[in-house]
Amino acid sequence: MKYLKLLLSFWVISPAFAQVQEVTLPWASSASMTADGIETTDTILPPFVDDFSRSSGVPNPTLWSDARVWINDAMPLYQNSVGVATFDGCNEFGKPYLAGSTNSDTLADVLTSNYLNLQGMSNVWLSFQYQRAGLGEAPSSTDSLVVQLYSPTDGQWTYVWGAKGTGSADAFRTAMIPIQGVNYLQKGFRFRIAAYGARGGAFDIWNVDYVQLDKDRNAADSIITEPAFARVHPLIIGNKSYTSWPWWLDMSNSLANRPSSLTFTYRRMGTVPSGGWSLNLGQYRWFENGTLVQQLTAVPVITNTQHDQDQTFDVAVPGAALGTLTGSTVVETKIWFDGSAAGLRSNDTVRGRLELDNYLALDDGTAERAYGIENVIGSRVAQKFITGGLGNSDSLKGVAFNFITFEDDNNAFKIAVWAPADSGDAPGQLLYISDSTYEGTRGWNIGDVIPYSLDSAVDIGAYSAVWIGYVDMSTQSTVYVGLDRHRALPNNMPRYYGDGFNWYPSLETGSLIMRPYFRYNPANMKLPIYRDDREFRFYPNPATTQLNVQSYGEGDMIVRIVGMDGRVLIEQCSTPRTTVDISTIAAGAYIMEIIQGDQFWRTKWMKHRW
Structure with a gap:
């Protein structure tokens, strides 16, 4: 999949004979949730109003029957109120509908209303505000945003409105659409807003806001009259x-x-x-x-x-x-x-x-892009951190990352620390590189920042600043880290990338979601032996070479070790007391699933190399 992705922007920073490239890819931070459905008999009456100001990340299930779009404040430009619905080529779990697809004539995100009762109503209009691109990739002239209406009379969806992309971002505009005809003015009417574009990722962005459907309106009834917070x-x-x-x-x-x-x-x-x-x-x-x-x-x-x-x-x-x-x-x-x-x-x-807690952060916690270095094995990324205010006991214990993973990625990396250079802004002498090779995995939720503990703590007390980052050890894919576009790096803390021979200043705007932590490991890496009401127990957590799993129930059980990308890495059928060999998997965060009879149990745990 990596070689099929459409790269929105990149720079060749190295000299003409070098091939190392700094790239960012479109990325959707959709919430990993689904909306509850509403039965046909549970129709709702107008007014139907949604300004997407709920902060859950998914559409309001009392109004909408699906959850594919992302409710957010990261992608719009100059919206009128907090919250918009962003349409792209990723599903509700943030994964592409069809990896590698860049065709612009296919249906991507859809937002479908629950059933409405319009029986006996007149002068019904649907209105909403829409914006091309915002802070995302602009839809081209072959991409479009459309509205379709559902008739409960014949069970058909009909196209009634559309707007084409222009290849550039614009301000919010208003669409006004009359709902006419006895086939629509019935109990069981629905409407949907849909985007046609590339299904291969967070491409061809449309932002939608202030959806309103009501009776007794007219074509000029597009003015929104209310006060509202305009930014988060x-x-x-x-x-x-x-x-x-x-x-x-x-x-x-x-x-x-x-x-x-x-x-x-x-x-x-x-x-x-x-x-x-x-x-x-x-x-x-x-x-x-x-x-x-x-x-x-x-x-x-x-x-x-x-x-x-x-x-x-x-x-x-x-x-x-x-x-x-x-x-x-x-x-x-x-x-x-x-x-x-x-x-x-x-x-x-x-x-x-x-x-x-115990970490330093430069980001706001939301990635709008995916950042990586391509066309070279052993590429490295280094972020400068001012650390002069830390004490002698505040040794570096690890680094937490928001990794962006795609369908075929098998990411491997080492954590590295560099001293400041004797002259210039670039990283200097290598102070530390981990013996462990870690697997860069996405969290259970897309925005999760996963901690990776160092093999041994690094004393940085002698320096007022250090460079902290990673070396990409992948051979068939690229390590991508979430890039927060909203937070520009301070001038005294630049980011560099390199190929192992030379360093180049990053020209990409934004802060990587990469957080060094000090003194102690995060609490979620120090979980006690776990036992819950369903009578399962496992230990230690974090683990290094093996996990002990015990059930207090009867009968054999199935134990699965699942990567954060959903891949089943280990599966074994065992007696109620067993040991799982985890020596072959990389350090990082994982999910354990246990099935015994009609019981199913799932929890996070950490693989650690000391």
């Missing part, structure tokens, strides 16, 4: 570089990054009411590890007539926030506004989250 909650960081840092660093440390305030973007949309729109802006609650630190619900009423444009307001971070921490800390915030005629309630609230 900003990252809970200040003006320094890191989006997460070790919890034991106090706020005077050069690596810690608590903000003094956070800026939120909202819009007042539609016709300006007489005297302006009065809103109570800036209400919030701030929690740390589930405990309320501070809240503010009494705020000034803000009235203005500036409509259909981005506006901002600031919220001060509580003075007691992120004080003396005693362990890993999760910050959760809720920011909202209210007022007269506030419209949809789901888009007047945004939520934020900050995790402080």
